[in-house]
Amino acid sequence: MLHNRILSVLTGVTIALAATTAAQAAELRYAHVGAEGDIQTIYAAQAAQGIATATNGDVTVTVYPASQLGGVAEMVDGVRMGSISMGHHDFASLARLVPEVAVFNAPFIYRDGAHALAATDPDTSPALQAINEKLVAQGIRIVGRIYRGDRHISSNFAVKTPQDLAGKPFRAVPLELWVSMVKGFGAIPTPVEVAELPTALMTGVVVGQENPLTMIASNNLNEVQSHLSMTGHMRAVLAVFVNEDVWQGLGEEQRAAITKVLDDEAEKSLKMATESEAKLVEDLKGRGMTVITEADGLDVTAFRERVGAQITQDFPNFTPLIEQIAAVK
Template sequence: MKLRYAHVGSEGDIQYWYGDEAGKRIPKATGERVQVQVFPNSQLGGVQELIDGVRSGAISMGHHEFASLARLSKDIAVFNAPFIYRDGAHALAATDPQKSEVLIEFNDKLAKDGGMRIVGRLFRGARQMTAKMAVRSPADLQGKPFRGVPLQLWTTMIKGFGAIPTPVEVAELPTALMTGMVVGQENPLTMINANKLYEVQTHVMLTGHMQNVLPVFINERVWQGIGADDRKAIYAQFEALAQDTLQQANKAEQDLIGELKKKGMTFVTEQDGLKLAEFRERVITEVNKDFPSWKPYIERIAAVK
């Protein structure tokens, strides 16, 4: 059996490495019975084409954000919610397709209504807050414009930060920060470094407010057409890859903290007075208000060991 695996990640992104490794490991683990041809960098289309393609079977499998599956499975975007995970290890535990009860429940609905199921996941790291001053609590951002991704979930989160959500395209972000159109933004450290935001921001707050975990999904008919032993082998490979991405992301974060300090950025942690519990409480309150149906899922995800 030959699987077509598509994703939108480009070279240098952990997504690209993950897809490449899956393409090598799965054939080996299945005695070459399951072959994988990987199409990275949106070669088979953007996100919409990817989801539609996996649903129809034109594409066997792929990976992207949980939110991109929302029209196939109501409330599945809860796995993208801010402050829902304690850390990366918790994010992987809560999204384990074989052990997490809440993910298994969503998977049943996804297989029934969307014609696909989640069989793995990868970890891309945590998003952190930056600003041109130290931010220790939501009060420090009260009434200040803060860059947000133009999606409802980000608008909700930034209101919880205490700030005024202000949409800015990534390409325009350095200019917006330099001119004071916005006082801060949030992104993984990799992006903060790559986009040279250390030139226009002075402080990084280690809020870890979003743990970025992406699901790997496969067409349900294709999955059922794979033998039980090979399905088991594929699960094992995706689990090993998930843990590899967690280790890589944690190491990259530690390396980048040192690098960004050398470039003049000051890091603010709970030891420095960062009121993480206050941010978490405020943000979750806003999420509960704007996404009321998520509350029971958030509680169940929080309880995952």
């Protein structure tokens, strides 16, 4: 019996040591769909470098940008199953797992970029913490966020009111929230993956789309779109998510180091987006785009009211969550 106890203790020690050793080194595959030059692409590259430095090289991150490991659905499924360690995209890309997570991408809900980051902080946001518990049960955990700047409408004709888009095919991110928002724009939602967007715009499959200025510029959408309407309908904030088993396989100090790096990079992304917007507007003007603001007759209030009514109709369960988000200081 004594021999069995000793063997049991030694076996336990062996298992503990093996777990400790496993937590000391990890190679993570990080996927996203962003193009070169976009804030999200810069974020991922800098986060990978920062994580390696913060963990003394014990955790290395290889980034696969520009849909190299598949589109949004494939990436989310890959992270959930563990074939991809981590990735990032709009919060709504996780809505197939937990529908209410899409609320963090709802249009017109954030006061500014700082509010968007505060309301999506995994450590302090009550709304996100509650939703994260449900995501963990599905194998995914949100561990960070990225601020990409305000999303605006581009088109091949002047858009000043929802009536200007009535009955016209408009690109919607292939997610229910975006479909609802584009209905609120007055247009016909037409799902198009980001990798196919330039071709869809060029061929007239869709007459317009909406995205942050960084994406519009980095993808040269000015070559297939003539007008830019500064609606600022979304504060574009993306979720950074990780496979839960991968996350738990890391040591506590490693997880803390990674979280700190992601938080720091989130603040940098906000600064980058804020500083770059005015420059990007001038850049896109220089490339031939006509920029339409409220001074030019753009009716942002009409868009806010129409879109808000559509979101309330399609997602009535968002209302209490939106109230929680609004209460974040």
